Amino acid sequence: MFYVGSGFSSGPTNPNNGDTYARLGIALSPAGSGQFQVRTVPSGGGGTTSASFSGRQTITFAMNNSGATLNYVSPTGSMETLPDDTYDIWIGTIKFANDQSVLTPGQTINNFKFRINDGVGVMQIGDIRIRDINGVLPVTLLSFTAKPEGDRVQLAWSTTMERNADRFVIERSADLSEYVEVGEVIAKGTTDERQNYGLTDLNPQPGVNYYRLKQIDLDGTVHEYKPISAILKADEPVVTLFPNPANPDRIHLRLWNADSAVIQLFDAMGQPVNLRLERQPGSADLLFNHPLTPGIYWINVQMNGQKQTIKVLIR
Numbered sequence: 001m002f003y004v005g006s007g008f009s010s011g012p013t014n015p016n017n018g019d020t021y022a023r024l025g026i027a028l029s030p031a032g033s034g035q036f037q038v039r040t041v042p043s044g045g046g047g048t049t050s051a052s053f054s055g056r057q058t059i060t061f062a063m064n065n066s067g068a069t070l071n072y073v074s075p076t077g078s079m080e081t082l083p084d085d086t087y088d089i090w091i092g093t094i095k096f097a098n099d100q101s102v103l104t105p106g107q108t109i110n111n112f113k114f115r116i117n118d119g120v121g122v123m124q125i126g127d128i129r130i131r132d133i134n135g136v137l138p139v140t141l142l143s144f145t146a147k148p149e150g151d152r153v154q155l156a157w158s159t160t161m162e163r164n165a166d167r168f169v170i171e172r173s174a175d176l177s178e179y180v181e182v183g184e185v186i187a188k189g190t191t192d193e194r195q196n197y198g199l200t201d202l203n204p205q206p207g208v209n210y211y212r213l214k215q216i217d218l219d220g221t222v223h224e225y226k227p228i229s230a231i232l233k234a235d236e237p238v239v240t241l242f243p244n245p246a247n248p249d250r251i252h253l254r255l256w257n258a259d260s261a262v263i264q265l266f267d268a269m270g271q272p273v274n275l276r277l278e279r280q281p282g283s284a285d286l287l288f289n290h291p292l293t294p295g296i297y298w299i300n301v302q303m304n305g306q307k308q309t310i311k312v313l314i315r
Helices: none
Strands: 002-005 020-028 035-040 059-064 070-073 079-082 086-091 094-101 111-114 139-149 152-162 165-173 180-186 195-201 207-217 222-224 228-232 238-241 250-256 262-267 276-280 283-287 295-303 306-314
Touching: 002 059, 020 059, 035 086, 035 094, 059 079, 079 086, 139 207, 139 228, 139 238, 152 165, 152 207, 165 195, 180 195, 238 295, 238 306, 250 295, 262 283
Parallel strands: none
Antiparallel strands: 002 020, 002 111, 020 035, 059 086, 070 079, 086 094, 139 152, 152 195, 165 180, 165 207, 207 222, 207 228, 238 250, 250 283, 262 295, 276 283, 295 306
16 A cells, blocks of 8 residues: 555554545555556545556556646646546556545645555565656656766666657766766657666766756756766776677777787687787777687786776677
């Protein structure tokens, strides 16, 4: 059961009806099937049960205790009307409950509570997003990461839901004050499926780099997310391989503070492979008299007492 209201205890007991503004139930049924159902739970019990769902689903629980009728943007992008002291429930883009009466009209909303009654199964709850009813966020952000790779930073982010999203913009700052744009990526638009995005910052600064993700929807509205950081160590040798899988006649390496590194190649049995090394500032190519046999190889890189091993697949 999921309860919304005020004055809830942290104990295992059910909240009082007088403290509960609205509630919904989730049933794992049938046992072991990986399916679940959502249920309305009005005063006195009973209620309506949804169809069965499985996998990752976004449940939208829209409630109105404002004292007047409100409009909100639904998960499908449509405009919905919600009378005072009623609620709607959406499972993904399916509207399951419409204008349902709340349990206690006028109740303050400042607590929520989950309570597991019984049943057999596994339920994983991801992000819980609480916001004003006047619209829904056009993007539900699952993750946003920044990973240094030599003289570059790999940026990646994932979404679980998008509504009328146009594009994403990545900005970089050295002091969380002034930002410069790194690049932009076109958004999927409207979807309930997980989307993965990525962008490479080719010109980060030595030291701490802060990155801000901005989402811009189709009408130009801008939404900013909390900045993250990546530390670029100017004196640390780093070697990266691209592409991987690599071609059988050439393996290309990007070198960061490692132009004079000792580079060796070994096959899956640990035997050294003869090669010719062509170096350029910031990179090196491993060339061979005969194309390599497809399979797994290992590149050993040694520099200033440090050793790095890279796994490479020859296709």
